[in-house]
Amino acid sequence: MDVTRRVFMKVTGAGAATIALSQLGFALAPANAYAKELKIKGAKEVISICPFCSVCCHYIAHVRDGKVVSTEGDPGYPVSEGALCAKGATMNSMINSHHRVLKPKYRAPYSDKWEEKSWEWMLEKLARNIKDTRDKNFKATNESGQVVNRVEEIFHLGSSQMSNEECSVVHQALRAMGVVHMDHQARI
Ligand code: SF4
Secondary structure (H helix, E strand, O other): OOOOHHHHHHHHHHHHHHHHHHHOOOOOHHHHHHHHOOOOOOOEEEEEEOOOOOOOOEEEEEEEOOEEEEEEEOOOOOOOOOOOOHHHHOHHHHHOOOOOOOOOEEOOOOOOOOEEOOHHHHHHHHHHHHHHHHHHHOEEEOOOOOEEEEEEEEEEEEOOOOOHHHHHHHHHHHHHHOEEEEEEHHHO
16 A cells, blocks of 8 residues: 555544543443434435525435434535535534524514414515505606606615525516516625
């Protein structure tokens, strides 16, 4: 075997560390057994999409007992070929973070408290507010009498989690209501 200086340093370094730990009285057998037990053992692989930008990198979520235990880039996704940037690489932490909001929260006008609401309640509330704002502010003509059919009091920001087709449907719905101010998260 051709032992280069780099290989020599690596082998002797690892060997020295192991000897030092055992000499200090650490029992290495349980640690070695644990290292052999992969944390993704028995987990199901589910392909999902990183929500942080429009590249939409696929990642593999390892799911066991309904819980994501690990994530990694999907080598089968042709755009990124398994690579994830720093944001996508933290997917597992984000999914399992105790800071993550899992249910709709509503803060009433002038209130300093967030209330937990159902999705049905929240969607009804959003639809009501959008319809009321649209009806109250819709302008059929401008100051010169030209037909404009627009609402300038609503702004829509699209999500990079949406596909081109979903963006197209939302865009058409907004235009139908007369909304003219809109942008997309992926462009910012
Ligand atoms: S991993 Fe990075 S580049 Fe890929 S979709 Fe997520 S944020 Fe975008």
